Amino acid sequence: xxxxxxxxxxxxxxALPAAAGGTISGTVTLAGGSxxxxxxxxxxxxxxxxxxxxxxxxxxxxxxxxxxxVLWVRAGDSVQFTNKDNFYHNVFxxxxxxxxxxxxxxxxxxxxxxxxxxxxxxxxxxxxxxxKAKLLVVPDGRSTQAAADGTYSLTGLPPGDYLVVAWxxxxxxxxxxxxVRAGETAxxxxxxxxxxxxxxxxxxxxxxxxxxx
Amino acid sequence: MKTxxxxxxxxxxxxPQLRAEEQxxxxxxxxxxxxxxxxxxDVRLRFTGYVxxxxxxxxxxxxxxxxxxxxxLHPEYQGVVPWVFLGDPWxxxxxSQGDSADLGLDRTNIPRFDPIHSGGHPSFxxxxxxxxxxxxxxxxxxxxxxxxxxxxxxxxxxSGDQFxxxxxxxxxxxxxxxxxxxxxxxxxSTFGIEYRTRKAxxxxxxxxxxxxxxxxxxxxxxKVRGSFFDQHLTFNLAVSNGxxxxxxxxxxxxxxxxxxxxxxSGRVSVLLPLPFTAEIGASGEIGAEDEQRSxxxxxxxxxxxxxVSIGDATLKAELLRGHADGGGIDQAASLRVTGWYGELQYQxxxxxxxxxxxxxxKADLLxxxxxxxxxxxRYTGGLRFDVSWNVIAKLEYxxxxxxxxxxxxDDLFTSSFIFKF
Numbered sequence: 001x002x003x004x005x006x007x008x009x010x011x012x013x014x015a016l017p018a019a020a021g022g023t024i025s026g027t028v029t030l031a032g033g034s035x036x037x038x039x040x041x042x043x044x045x046x047x048x049x050x051x052x053x054x055x056x057x058x059x060x061x062x063x064x065x066x067x068x069x070v071l072w073v074r075a076g077d078s079v080q081f082t083n084k085d086n087f088y089h090n091v092f093x094x095x096x097x098x099x100x101x102x103x104x105x106x107x108x109x110x111x112x113x114x115x116x117x118x119x120x121x122x123x124x125x126x127x128x129x130x131x132k133a134k135l136l137v138v139p140d141g142r143s144t145q146a147a148a149d150g151t152y153s154l155t156g157l158p159p160g161d162y163l164v165v166a167w168x169x170x171x172x173x174x175x176x177x178x179x180v181r182a183g184e185t186a187x188x189x190x191x192x193x194x195x196x197x198x199x200x201x202x203x204x205x206x207x208x209x210x211x212x213x
Numbered sequence: 214m215k216t217x218x219x220x221x222x223x224x225x226x227x228x229p230q231l232r233a234e235e236q237x238x239x240x241x242x243x244x245x246x247x248x249x250x251x252x253x254x255d256v257r258l259r260f261t262g263y264v265x266x267x268x269x270x271x272x273x274x275x276x277x278x279x280x281x282x283x284x285x286l287h288p289e290y291q292g293v294v295p296w297v298f299l300g301d302p303w304x305x306x307x308x309s310q311g312d313s314a315d316l317g318l319d320r321t322n323i324p325r326f327d328p329i330h331s332g333g334h335p336s337f338x339x340x341x342x343x344x345x346x347x348x349x350x351x352x353x354x355x356x357x358x359x360x361x362x363x364x365x366x367x368x369x370x371x372s373g374d375q376f377x378x379x380x381x382x383x384x385x386x387x388x389x390x391x392x393x394x395x396x397x398x399x400x401x402s403t404f405g406i407e408y409r410t411r412k413a414x415x416x417x418x419x420x421x422x423x424x425x426x427x428x429x430x431x432x433x434x435x436k437v438r439g440s441f442f443d444q445h446l447t448f449n450l451a452v453s454n455g456x457x458x459x460x461x462x463x464x465x466x467x468x469x470x471x472x473x474x475x476x477x478s479g480r481v482s483v484l485l486p487l488p489f490t491a492e493i494g495a496s497g498e499i500g501a502e503d504e505q506r507s508x509x510x511x512x513x514x515x516x517x518x519x520x521v522s523i524g525d526a527t528l529k530a531e532l533l534r535g536h537a538d539g540g541g542i543d544q545a546a547s548l549r550v551t552g553w554y555g556e557l558q559y560q561x562x563x564x565x566x567x568x569x570x571x572x573x574x575k576a577d578l579l580x581x582x583x584x585x586x587x588x589x590x591r592y593t594g595g596l597r598f599d600v601s602w603n604v605i606a607k608l609e610y611x612x613x614x615x616x617x618x619x620x621x622x623d624d625l626f627t628s629s630f631i632f633k634f
Contacts, residue, residue, distance in 0.1 A: 112237035
């Protein structure tokens, strides 16, 4: 009778670390010493064991601005844009692969957007060129926001080779290849440099803000 | 019937609220409702407008042309025309609508209507006050008007102030899935690309090109505009009372037609399949010459254009040739013109833009008894400050070179401060 328990215990001892997976941790350093909190996420790697249900986040239009101006979601999540001004706004994106146009809508109206594809998405208003925001769509739930001191930790990762990205809206994203072993912690530090000045954007028809009839 | 009408009206009024409950839009899906097919969505009525004020300083007496007194430089016109002028009366515009710093005196030394008439003295000016209204009816019809007001000095009992209804049209989008627009009324030009930015808030710099006087005039009639293959092929085709000319010393356009011959105009453009925006277009127009009554006296215009945008830089260029027969019972003006411009815009910072432009216009314009001989080359540099989305400041300096004929002191500094809503 003892033998089956011994075999089970042995199997558990082998399987548990694998099920628990490995960890990637490190520090994100931003040029200039400070800046917005970075998002660290897995861009490529072994398939995750589970996938979370799609969730919804909010990006409002208030005081002729997007609030918040930066938002990160998982592929498959949706973002609700609620116009909280007393006048009309539009929401659109020309980002290839993730382009959309929610149209022009009045204050108090909310429109939802599904984001099935990972990537950085520029968000604008077609009638207020000063309104700019960014969405970061990460592939899945293996993502986290770095702490104020820059440290981060991605846990529960199946063993394998990963491509990990550290991202902010105002720094050049940095990618690192990291090998994860079961039950171990791999270290990956990131140093992000500031992006150049943001380009002036065009309206949703690809024209400068103005007339085209 | 009344009940049915009330139900239809209620349905129309409720439609916006119902649309707000639609399924989420899927990013990257494209299709119906994206970009150019969207008119004003739920908007029923919208007011727009801008105020454009500026300060300018012109060299010399503000005029950009001189009289060839005694036809010393052009004796070949002795006994042919009474008066010969050299230079370009509209070569030193101070604002977006192309008003010259000064038009000088006419041949009898009597002041002509001169909307600016600065005499070469630096001056502040309100260039334009514009009010616009746009309304939609359902998702297929769109109506827009635009009125420009220009406060100017009056003369001889005239208030001087000008106002111009520059747009008044209905736009119909007959199909949901085809980018086809039908316009009726007074609408934007079909020629070239400069008309898109003819208004001060839309123009990157302050002043128009030397050839804008032939291309940006609004048309009254019917127009069809369509885009196909994901906007890679676009056409504009119009039949109208007159052409797109706005030449002001010899009018080549009519608000209400003065003859039976209509003007056919159009443009075809191709957006090249490149990793950056590159658009090439060809435009043309032909019809009975305006400001005269004969249907067989013809004016025509042909041209090509280019627009390339790479990152924060945009290059625009246009080349045109034009002709007006002139003569006839009304002694209509005759014109032969070739001209071009190349303009480079660079958005150095989100709030700072740089402008460089070179343009040239060669023209013989006979508006009997005056003959204007022009070969003008102009270099323009400018700065643009986007203080906010609705406050813009622009500065510009233009150096004019008379390629043939005497050099005229007609360089110009001008500026524009715009508030739009």
